[in-house]
Amino acid sequence: MIIKIEKFGTNLISRPSGKEAFLAFKFELDQIAKNEEVLIDFEGVTVLTPSWADEFVTPIQEKFKNKVKLVNTENPSVKATLKTLEKAKEARD
Amino acid sequence: MKKLLSIGEAAKLIGVSIDTLRKWEEKGILLSFRPSKTSKRYYRPSDINQFLNEDNTSSNEKIIDLAESWAFSDSPTQLSKDYYCETSDIFSARLQHLSVKLTKDQKLADISPLIIAILGEIGNNSFNHNIGNWPDVRGIFFGYDFGKQQIVLADRGQGILNTLRKVQPDLNTDCEALEVAFTKYISARAPEDRDNGLKFVKDVIENNPIDLYFLSGNAELIQKGNTSKLKIEKKDQTFHGYLTIIKY
Numbered sequence: 001m002i003i004k005i006e007k008f009g010t011n012l013i014s015r016p017s018g019k020e021a022f023l024a025f026k027f028e029l030d031q032i033a034k035n036e037e038v039l040i041d042f043e044g045v046t047v048l049t050p051s052w053a054d055e056f057v058t059p060i061q062e063k064f065k066n067k068v069k070l071v072n073t074e075n076p077s078v079k080a081t082l083k084t085l086e087k088a089k090e091a092r093d
Numbered sequence: 094m095k096k097l098l099s100i101g102e103a104a105k106l107i108g109v110s111i112d113t114l115r116k117w118e119e120k121g122i123l124l125s126f127r128p129s130k131t132s133k134r135y136y137r138p139s140d141i142n143q144f145l146n147e148d149n150t151s152s153n154e155k156i157i158d159l160a161e162s163w164a165f166s167d168s169p170t171q172l173s174k175d176y177y178c179e180t181s182d183i184f185s186a187r188l189q190h191l192s193v194k195l196t197k198d199q200k201l202a203d204i205s206p207l208i209i210a211i212l213g214e215i216g217n218n219s220f221n222h223n224i225g226n227w228p229d230v231r232g233i234f235f236g237y238d239f240g241k242q243q244i245v246l247a248d249r250g251q252g253i254l255n256t257l258r259k260v261q262p263d264l265n266t267d268c269e270a271l272e273v274a275f276t277k278y279i280s281a282r283a284p285e286d287r288d289n290g291l292k293f294v295k296d297v298i299e300n301n302p303i304d305l306y307f308l309s310g311n312a313e314l315i316q317k318g319n320t321s322k323l324k325i326e327k328k329d330q331t332f333h334g335y336l337t338i339i340k341y
Contacts, residue, residue, distance in 0.1 A: 008110055009108065009109050009110040010108040010109075011108045011109060011189060011192055011209070013185065013188065013210070014181060014185060014213065014217045015217065015221060016181070017110070017112075017185075020112060021110070046108055046192065046206060046209075047192060047209045047210050047213070048210065049210045049213045049217075049290070049293070050214065050289050050290060050293045051213070051214060051290060054289075075206055076203060076204070076206050076207050077206035077210040080207060080210070080293065080296060080297050080300075081293070084289055084293040084296065087278055087289070087292070088278050088279075091278035
């Protein structure tokens, strides 16, 4: 399964909009088998924040764990956001 | 741009989702129109252009002075609608303007996504943490000055100390609260407790040529671009919200 983040917008900033995106995608997410690889593709994203990503990316990572791969993460805000999510995860674990 | 745009095309041009455009319509931020009662909604290219080119900057006005007098005064003064974002939707639309403008400047290509991201985190924190609990006026001040390369956000909310005390009741001072907010990752699992926006801001400043000045209560925090050190000091004056200046 490939999840193209760009289809939720290119400026992904607030927590409520991240939550909305996750709810809109939940049906498709529920169809994915637990052992299937999930590719989250950030191509085309202009701005990403930890608040948005925490509502969308974090629950997917929590469900599919090491089956989740993050690709096209070159945008500086994507890179910085993913680093923040990693640090937050370390603090929780 | 001559032909009418569908909501999907308009969303793509502005860089937001279709749901966001629907919300902006409800709030009167960006209006569409329907050629007939039963037809789909369309956007005029001229309206989209106007939306993307609106500007709230004026080199004659000192945005820092304006923000300070609004945030620090005992009773709130009237703010021009050019700077006042009463709701998160208005803030989101204005942030989108700024994003489009900064993206046009090739010299800022590496940092403009980060500037918008940190502004988004700080500004949205105001709305998320004060909802239903604004001490007097809800909403935030949001102003920018391209000439001076500075951006100011402020609110008249509860401040960092009162917000953080909900998850860490042993905090006593504004200085301690700023230190924790900018450095300590919260270990709670509930989404509302794991707000790491200000840690993100610190990490971004640490690795980029962006300076940060942040005031809340009687505490002042300064972090110079490309450095990790936070200089936190107690000031003589206090106020109940926060004010931040970002220079790039």
